[in-house]
Amino acid sequence: MTLLHAAILAPFGYAVLVPFLYKWFRKIHTGWFVLPLPMLLFTFLITHLYRVISGETMVESVPWVPSLDLHFTVYLDGLSMLFSLLITGIGSLVVLYSIFYLSKDKESIHHFYVYLLMFMGAMLGVVLSDHLIVLYGFWELTSISSFLLIAFWHRRGKSRYGAQKSMLITVFGGFSMLAGIVLLYLMTGSFSVREFIGSTDLIHGHDLFVPALVLVLLGAFTKSAQFPFYIWLPDAMEAPTPVSAYLHSATMVKAGIYLVARLTPVFGGAAEWFWLVSGIGLLTLFWGSLNAVKQTDLKAILAFSTVSQLGLIMSLFGLGSAALAPDAGISPNVYAVAAAAGIFHLINHATFKGALFMVAGIVDHETGTRDIRKLGGLAALMPISFTFAVIGAFSMAGLPPFNGFLSKEMFFTGVLRASGMDFFRMETWGALFPAIAWVASVFTFIYSMLFVFRTFGGKLQPEKLDKRPHEAPLGMLIPPAVLAALVIVIGLFPNVASYALIEPALAAVLPSLGDHYHVHISFWHGWSTELFMTIGVVVMGALMYWLLRHWKGLYGRWPKRLALNAVYDSGLRFLDRFSARLTNRYMTGSLRHYLIYIFVFFIGVTGYTFVRFGAWEGIGNGNAPITAYEAVLMAAMLIASLVTPFVRDRITLIIVVGAVGYMVVLFFVLFRAPDLALTQMIVETVSVALFLLCYYHLPKLKKEEGKIRHRFTNVLISAGVGAVVTMVALSANGSRWFPSISDYYVEESYVSAGGKNIVNVILVDFRGFDTMLEITVLGIAALGIYGMIKLRLNQPKQNGGDRHEG
Amino acid sequence: MKANDVILRTAVKVIVFIVLLFSVYLFLAGHNAPGGGFIGGLMTSSALVLLALTFDLKTLLKAVPFNYRWIIGAGLLIAVLTGAGSFLFGAPFLSHAFGHFELPILGDAELATATLFDLGVYLAVVGVTMTIILTIGEDQ
Numbered sequence: 018m019t020l021l022h023a024a025i026l027a028p029f030g031y032a033v034l035v036p037f038l039y040k041w042f043r044k045i046h047t048g049w050f051v052l053p054l055p056m057l058l059f060t061f062l063i064t065h066l067y068r069v070i071s072g073e074t075m076v077e078s079v080p081w082v083p084s085l086d087l088h089f090t091v092y093l094d095g096l097s098m099l100f101s102l103l104i105t106g107i108g109s110l111v112v113l114y115s116i117f118y119l120s121k122d123k124e125s126i127h128h129f130y131v132y133l134l135m136f137m138g139a140m141l142g143v144v145l146s147d148h149l150i151v152l153y154g155f156w157e158l159t160s161i162s163s164f165l166l167i168a169f170w171h172r173r174g175k176s177r178y179g180a181q182k183s184m185l186i187t188v189f190g191g192f193s194m195l196a197g198i199v200l201l202y203l204m205t206g207s208f209s210v211r212e213f214i215g216s217t218d219l220i221h222g223h224d225l226f227v228p229a230l231v232l233v234l235l236g237a238f239t240k241s242a243q244f245p246f247y248i249w250l251p252d253a254m255e256a257p258t259p260v261s262a263y264l265h266s267a268t269m270v271k272a273g274i275y276l277v278a279r280l281t282p283v284f285g286g287a288a289e290w291f292w293l294v295s296g297i298g299l300l301t302l303f304w305g306s307l308n309a310v311k312q313t314d315l316k317a318i319l320a321f322s323t324v325s326q327l328g329l330i331m332s333l334f335g336l337g338s339a340a341l342a343p344d345a346g347i348s349p350n351v352y353a354v355a356a357a358a359g360i361f362h363l364i365n366h367a368t369f370k371g372a373l374f375m376v377a378g379i380v381d382h383e384t385g386t387r388d389i390r391k392l393g394g395l396a397a398l399m400p401i402s403f404t405f406a407v408i409g410a411f412s413m414a415g416l417p418p419f420n421g422f423l424s425k426e427m428f429f430t431g432v433l434r435a436s437g438m439d440f441f442r443m444e445t446w447g448a449l450f451p452a453i454a455w456v457a458s459v460f461t462f463i464y465s466m467l468f469v470f471r472t473f474g475g476k477l478q479p480e481k482l483d484k485r486p487h488e489a490p491l492g493m494l495i496p497p498a499v500l501a502a503l504v505i506v507i508g509l510f511p512n513v514a515s516y517a518l519i520e521p522a523l524a525a526v527l528p529s530l531g532d533h534y535h536v537h538i539s540f541w542h543g544w545s546t547e548l549f550m551t552i553g554v555v556v557m558g559a560l561m562y563w564l565l566r567h568w569k570g571l572y573g574r575w576p577k578r579l580a581l582n583a584v585y586d587s588g589l590r591f592l593d594r595f596s597a598r599l600t601n602r603y604m605t606g607s608l609r610h611y612l613i614y615i616f617v618f619f620i621g622v623t624g625y626t627f628v629r630f631g632a633w634e635g636i637g638n639g640n641a642p643i644t645a646y647e648a649v650l651m652a653a654m655l656i657a658s659l660v661t662p663f664v665r666d667r668i669t670l671i672i673v674v675g676a677v678g679y680m681v682v683l684f685f686v687l688f689r690a691p692d693l694a695l696t697q698m699i700v701e702t703v704s705v706a707l708f709l710l711c712y713y714h715l716p717k718l719k720k721e722e723g724k725i726r727h728r729f730t731n732v733l734i735s736a737g738v739g740a741v742v743t744m745v746a747l748s749a750n751g752s753r754w755f756p757s758i759s760d761y762y763v764e765e766s767y768v769s770a771g772g773k774n775i776v777n778v779i780l781v782d783f784r785g786f787d788t789m790l791e792i793t794v795l796g797i798a799a800l801g802i803y804g805m806i807k808l809r810l811n812q813p814k815q816n817g818g819d820r821h822e823g
Numbered sequence: 824m825k826a827n828d829v830i831l832r833t834a835v836k837v838i839v840f841i842v843l844l845f846s847v848y849l850f851l852a853g854h855n856a857p858g859g860g861f862i863g864g865l866m867t868s869s870a871l872v873l874l875a876l877t878f879d880l881k882t883l884l885k886a887v888p889f890n891y892r893w894i895i896g897a898g899l900l901i902a903v904l905t906g907a908g909s910f911l912f913g914a915p916f917l918s919h920a921f922g923h924f925e926l927p928i929l930g931d932a933e934l935a936t937a938t939l940f941d942l943g944v945y946l947a948v949v950g951v952t953m954t955i956i957l958t959i960g961e962d963q
Binding site for chain 2: 792
């Protein structure tokens with residue numbers, strides 16, 4: 018356990034305290050108590066920054082389940098440092114912002130901060146874990162906390178819809194990723210990313226390489242909202258704005274990008290990786306920017322713009338992976354600029370998009386709407402927010418002197434160099450890359466301008482607003498101010514960021530570059546192609562923005578049925594209906610039917626195994642002689658069992674079945690198993706009591722009027738079960754393939770566990786874990802019964818709900 | 824309907840305490856003699872069920888006013904915490920320890936962390952059994 022482990026676990030621990038803080042200090046907004054934690058973590062990480070810059074990496078491992086090769090290994094290098102700083106830094110700002118955004122009296126903020134802290138811890142876990150199974154656990158935890166945060170206003174149908182959608186899509190991706198991780202394990206025998214990097218040759222040459230790659234990328238693409246999985250992100254905007262700014266723009270959606278970056282040294286260099294990552298990335302970039310323009314909700318614009326920008330970053334990492342290609346020739350470092358641009362844009366996107374989301378939140382908070390058709394003319398009323406919006410949006414559009422300009426230039430450099438590649442079949446398709454990039458940038462420019470000028474420019478329409486707009490309180494302005502300041506500072510002094518953050522992170526993404534590679538970012542490269550492309554973007558974008566009214570109608574031409582959301586909805590509906598039909602076919606509500614399924618399956622599987630492995634041989638070996646007592650008990654049991662089917666009265670039935678149970682007790686006594694005898698006896702007694710309690714609810718026992726054929730089948734099944742169980746028992750007793758473990762228990766029970774009662778020692782010590790899970794299952798069952806009975810809806814029973822059966 | 828069950832009522836008042844005491848004995852003896860949390864828990868519940876059958880559920884709830892759902896939770900929590908406790912000593916989850924101690928009055932006695940875990944099992948079993956029986960029984 019080190020400080021780094023503590024840093025991951027601290028938010029979880031702190032989350033436990035939040036409800037108490039909320040309860041005890043109702044007068045103080047709970048956010049004020051939460052705020053110090055991310056700030057503290059941020060400071061803690063900053064103190065380690067110089068070590069990371071100097072190329073050092075920190076690895077700390079705590080064994081978790083050593084027998085399963087499961088270790089909680091924390092790995093801090095440039096890449097995880099960058100992400101951790103984002104998580105804690107933006108986290109601090111978002112918490113501060115939320116204090117003013119969410120009212121302490123009207124909202125259940127104690128839930129909010131619990132979820133938020135849970136997310137923060139999980140996200141830190143994702144970026145700091147080296148062991149992929151641990152990473153996967155944290156990964157899914159981010160999905161769950163995102164689900165909870167999207168559904169924060171769970172009384173709104175749209176919130177629930179969005180939450181469910183995000184959950185279904187990201188968890189689907191998570192599962193694929195898990196499968197990919199397992200494939201990687203099959204190839205290398207390890208779960209550690211660092212060990213993968215050591216055995217890339219083995220992985221690249223393996224048959225499972227492509228399946229593993231595709232599965233892992235599915236995880237990354239769903240999480241990072243890439244085409245066609247992006248559809249969950251716009252619906253996730255139902256979450257409170259601080260959440261959108263934090264999870265759905267700055268951190269969680271970048272987990273997929275983190276994964277891609279982290280695994281670039283493992284998969285990078287392969288044509289499949291290059292094409293999938295950069296291709297899907299570019300497609301997402303284009304599609305997202307295209308769709309952003311038609312949105313009318315401020316947050317929807319930002320959502321699609323986030324989708325598009327995530328695609329941009331994704332494609333840059335794909336292009337950058339070419340530096341690892343075996344065909345890259347003598348100067349692979351030429352392509353590394355794309356990866357550097359990806360990292361740079363990741364930072365920039367977090368700053369400007371965070372600021373823009375916060376501005377959107379301010380507008381929503383102060384005017385009561387986010388619809389750009391109702392907004393306008395706010396620049397005079399909210400000058401400070403307007404300034405931040407301009408800084409953020411111009412940076413997003415790629416205008417100087419902001420940081421977005423620099424990374425956009427580097428992006429163009431990256432695609433231009435990629436188009437000049439002579440491997441990966443880029444000779445044929447290479448020219449497409451700069452073209453798509455340029456078109457997408459034009460649309461990016463348009464929606465950036467829409468965001469600013471439709472909200473703040475034009476004429477004020479006070480009659481359409483619920484409130485009289487005015488500037489936001491200071492606390493809501495500080496966080497976007499910090500981010501906007503960063504936009505400018507990074508824009509003016511990019512090489513500070515390059516030295517402190519980009520180069521260490523790049524060393525983790527492309528370790529083959531070595532120490533001598535430096536990322537130097539400058540404003541002026543001369544009259545380069547990139548600059549002309551930017552000028553083209555501005556001119557074309559301005560022109561199209563001017564003429565927007567005339568061509569916006571084209572969006573309506575796209576058939577609604579082909580929209581991805583419609584596909585998702587109808588898929589979900591189909592799944593619902595299909596599974597309902599399938600389930601209704603066998604869930605008839607008749608206990609008899611269920612027992613038939615279970616028993617037939619049992620006879621089939623056990624009987625097959627029995628025959629398949631020739632278990633006949635064991636029967637008859639090593640049986641003890643049958644004594645008179647046993648014979649008598651056996652006879653009594655037989656009689657009781659044979660009587661059962663013919664009994665017409667419930668009380669008699671209970672007594673007869675109870676008799677069989679008590680007979681078993683006597684057997685245990687004969688075989689000197691007092692623990693079992695006691696347990697069996699009490700279980701029998703308590704279940705008889707339970708039966709008597711239920712008696713009230715049970716109708717008169719009806720004889721089932723079935724066909725003769727049915728009854729014959731039933732007899733066959735019950736005889737079959739009896740026969741199979743008997744044979745298995747005899748065979749198990751007769752054939753011993755290996756020494757029984759009971760000898761071990763007998764020897765060790767007193768020596769190493771200090772108990773003379775072996776049964777109990779097995780229960781609580783040797784197999785304590787089983788017991789723990791068993792009582793957990795029992796607890797769940799009890800609560801299930803409680804819920805079912807107490808919360809039963811007072812609705813008329815629908816088809817098949819015949820619970821009075823059997 | 825008024826049942827004529829004076830003998831049952833009178834006997835049960837005594838028997839319940841004997842059964843309860845026996846269940847505690849079973850629980851404590853579990854490590855070295857027949858017994859343990861599971862049986863002890865079931866025995867306790869059977870005493871309570873006996874009360875419920877003889878008098879009725881309302882009387883039982885008045886005499887033993889516990890929320891059994893909380894007891895399930897308490898049991899599970901104790902079991903998990905005992906398991907997690909071994910982390911404090913740098914041992915894997917659910918490692919147990921035992922030792923012999925000289926206690927006042929009782930003299931030499933064996934104390935084991937397994938008993939703590941067993942207490943969790945005991946409480947969980949009582950909670951589960953009683954929750955199920957009470958919920959079904961109360962449902963009219």
